[in-house]
Amino acid sequence: MAEDRLPPVLRRLWGHEPVPRRGPRPRLDLATITAAAIEIADAEGLAGVSMNSVATRVGVAATALYRYIGSKDDLLVLMADAVAPDPPDPSGRPWRDYLALWTRIQRDIVLRHTWVLPIANFAPPLGPRRLLWLDRAFAALDGTGLDDGEKINVASTLAGYALTDAAIVHTAGTGLQEYADSGIDSAADYGELLAEVLDPGTYPALSAAVRAGVFRGAESWVDDADFRFGLDLLLDGVEQLIARRTSDRRAADERASDGRAAADDRTSGGHVAGK
Template structure:
């Protein structure tokens, strides 16, 4: 079994930072934490997070379930390691000193979105702690670096990256939920939206719902946005608001 370092940190966090003593070579010298985590990620991407269990991962690796516990103490630890591994290190992206904080922060946000879209199961893991694993701290560092020369204080920088990452996660969750619903129904998103528009038109009237009626008559819902349009619109509006804050701080000499 992996030995507790006595740090008081959750086992998954200890393992991610290399603070837990790993077992020596056993009957399966090819088995490792990395192989176990990679197998679990493959399973989650193929069948969803609910399919991940110690027994299923062991089966995928061709080993006994008990042998996994020599490397990973529990499913909770495994989930922490899966998420940290799936995120990986953030891409460097454009230098804020050269391209500006807005371009750098937008790249950071899109990179997070790319990770989530490749690993939608991450969205099913409840958020139980602030960023504490190595890669999550690296993402936080990169986000803060994007804001280094904005004139915002450290608390404001932290709130900005929480705001932006929260938007990214919410957008990805909505997209994942809609995708799952349409797949379950066997219909395309276009068919679902067309049915919704027709039903909405039947249920509403101009007297009670004048604003909704105006949207329907404008044909907005008949022209679905592209997959990135809503994300780009929302991100740009967030950045607009942050830019107002940055300008006000610089104008006040803070």
């Protein structure tokens, strides 16, 4: 069975492990343990999450947690899936509006729980909550003419963009201390430094843009307008793909119609010649 190939932690997450008929009833469940771990991560970051700290939070000995979770790595898998809320309902929304909202919410989830960034990856989702988001993206694209493989690629691209943008926003807000000695506190400062170090002979295009003031006047490293620009760029591409598929389908229908008409003409002509 397919579920037999799932790691034990995912089998538990999907509720596919048999429930013991004998022995004391478990005091805890995965949801309680995972919620406690998320609370710790939100307050202290991933560094604060350990089997000991989670056990203390739920009021058991650390060894008791191993009855439910095999390791801290398993706990991180659970946390990354559980942190996602229910996706919005696509009913009644145009596909583009829905996917814009779908992508923004995923970006905002990561920004609210930035500890997800070190454990997030671009592997296909296997947890029930993440797969629920993929299901809703499929539903939103129903009727667009895209095939299932294209729908998966659209969802994967948008989810990757949400994660990447969240990483940029988070890094811009916390990582500038690395450049403290250079006095880089904003995008404008960054542009001024580039103007000093870039050699127009080696970097002609970038140097020209910097000297023209591409970073000038920028109040921060990131802006919501930057997120919207990138998102619109991706959705414009999806829209063009849908338009191509519609055009291809229309052309195929016309060719099929022309073929049927030609066949009818040949049949009709044959009947007339045979009279």
